[in-house]
Amino acid sequence: MDAQQALADLTEISSQIQAAVVFDDKGKVTGSTLADPGRSAELVQAASELLSTAEGLKSGNSVLTQLEVATREGSVFVVRDGPTSIVATTGGNPTVGLVLYDLKSALRSINAKPAPARKPAARKKTAAASKKKTAARKPTTRKKPDAP
């Protein structure tokens, strides 16, 4: 799904999300709820800095997949799925689990590969026709004449 469409769906589903921006691992904005592209780029730059700072705080080898930073003014969420990340802001005291779930669903829909194209219907017909042919070719059983 297109990132912009996924964000439109996200903001429709979650009333808690005030702003959201989708970006790739190179910091390129692929979708935003903000009208100003310059502000989206600034937001992504700050979010990348937040991610790298958070990465520096971990003790193990595991990859940081999501974070929530809550302040009195509101909360910031960053969720990562492969090369794609999403940063979102909410007001104070959001339902953390719900917001994270919605952000993960949005990312999953962006990263989901399109379903493979269906086989043309003509092939099915051919298969059916060949079955018929096979059935037609089947030798008919003949009743043996009764032995005298």
Added chain:
Amino acid sequence: MRRSLAVLLGIVGGMLAGAAFLRRQAAQRDHADLYFEDGSMLSLTNGSPGAERLLPLAREILGKARGT
């Protein structure tokens, strides 16, 4: 006399407890939760060195998102 003193002490005590509660609530509100791929989670409360690095960045993001 003794009764009014007890009332006054009660009011002062209540005010102090209320102030401490509000301060604690405000301190708990500012925090950072980091979730890792292996299912582990790191929670940083206000005042910890990690949170003090993340909270200003989060405030900056909130300000940019709101256009302030």
